Amino acid sequence: MNFEIKNLSVDADFDGKRYNILNDINIKLSEGKTISLVGESGSGKTTLVLSVLMLLNKNLRITSGSIVFNDKNIVDMSDDELRDLRGKDISIVFQEPLTALNPVIDIETQMTEVLTHHHIALENEAKRRAAEMIESVNIPRSKIKLYPHNFSGGQRQRILIAMSLITNPKILIADEPTTALDVITQIEILNLIKKFKEEKNLSVILITHNLAVVSAYSDYVYVMYLGEIMEAGRTINIIKNPKHPYTKALLESIVKIEKTERLKSIKGTTPSIFEIKDGCRFMTRCDYATEKCSNKPPVKQTEDGYYRCWNL
Numbered sequence: 483m484n485f486e487i488k489n490l491s492v493d494a495d496f497d498g499k500r501y502n503i504l505n506d507i508n509i510k511l512s513e514g515k516t517i518s519l520v521g522e523s524g525s526g527k528t529t530l531v532l533s534v535l536m537l538l539n540k541n542l543r544i545t546s547g548s549i550v551f552n553d554k555n556i557v558d559m560s561d562d563e564l565r566d567l568r569g570k571d572i573s574i575v576f577q578e579p580l581t582a583l584n585p586v587i588d589i590e591t592q593m594t595e596v597l598t599h600h601h602i603a604l605e606n607e608a609k610r611r612a613a614e615m616i617e618s619v620n621i622p623r624s625k626i627k628l629y630p631h632n633f634s635g636g637q638r639q640r641i642l643i644a645m646s647l648i649t650n651p652k653i654l655i656a657d658e659p660t661t662a663l664d665v666i667t668q669i670e671i672l673n674l675i676k677k678f679k680e681e682k683n684l685s686v687i688l689i690t691h692n693l694a695v696v697s698a699y700s701d702y703v704y705v706m707y708l709g710e711i712m713e714a715g716r717t718i719n720i721i722k723n724p725k726h727p728y729t730k731a732l733l734e735s736i737v738k739i740e741k742t743e744r745l746k747s748i749k750g751t752t753p754s755i756f757e758i759k760d761g762c763r764f765m766t767r768c769d770y771a772t773e774k775c776s777n778k779p780p781v782k783q784t785e786d787g788y789y790r791c792w793n794l
């Protein structure tokens with residue numbers, strides 16, 4: 483398996499004007515590894531994921547770059563190839579399972595349809611695999627004919643994970659998979675994803691705003707802010723020795739929580755895409771900003787990654 487996003491940019495059209503919402507994104511994912519995309523709401527994480535699956539809204543378009551999966555550029559794929567790719571080679575688990583599951587269809591039917599839709603198995607074989615998968619996420623197979631509302635939030639998320647993995651995809655995208663869940667259930671879900679990653683040599687893209695989750699579950703981290711990657715590196719180095727002011731600020735907020743001190747939040751709020759100016763996108767909230775930050779910051783290399791900044 484190989485997967486690489488190179489120099490990807492996405493623009494949005496609103497009221498006859500064009501705005502850049504993803505700029506020069508570069509990401510690499512290796513087989514059996516987990517990468518995290520971390521950042522606050524509005525950082526472009528979900529737009530990036532929707533680009534990977536070519537599911538962008540009509541007013542958004544990829545203006546440059548490539549998304550290569552197993553030597554094929556997803557950006558150039560036909561509709562048939564994309565249908566095959568989605569759910570079969572690259573699966574996604576969204577944060578709210580109730581909206582991802584059909585409330586009026588039982589779980590067995592929803593799971594078997596994934597296999598029959600992709601022509602992976604006929605009905606009887608599909609049912610057998612659905613029962614195996616539901617057991618593998620610790621739900622008794624006797625419950626497979628029940629409906630989504632018969633399960634708790636955590637169980638529904640486990641069902642979605644089972645459904646996402648029933649086709650044996652190469653990549654699982656987990657988009658804030660635990661946001662709506664309590665802390666214990668969050669850990670259960672993340673451990674389940676980790677178990678499958680190890681058992682199936684699955685590659686995982688974990689989307690989160692939570693650096694504590696990143697540090698426990700990922701190998702490599704991309705810190706995103708307002709549509710750009712501010713810093714990238716191996717998880718241990720990002721956590722222990724962050725370079726970019728935004729990464730430092732994100733980390734300070736979780737360190738304070740662990741010390742049960744008052745949470746230090748990052749000053750200000752993320753501007754909207756309509757307010758993006760030339761220069762460093764983090765400038766309006768950065769404690770280290772100087773005049774030259776109104777010019778595009780240089781990309782500085784680190785031992786195993788890079789960051790964009792003038793002053794650090």
Ligand code: SF4
Pocket residue numbers: 726727728762763764765766768769770771772775779790791792793794
């Ligand atoms: S380039 Fe300037 S504004 Fe941007 S992160 Fe670095 S110091 Fe802050």
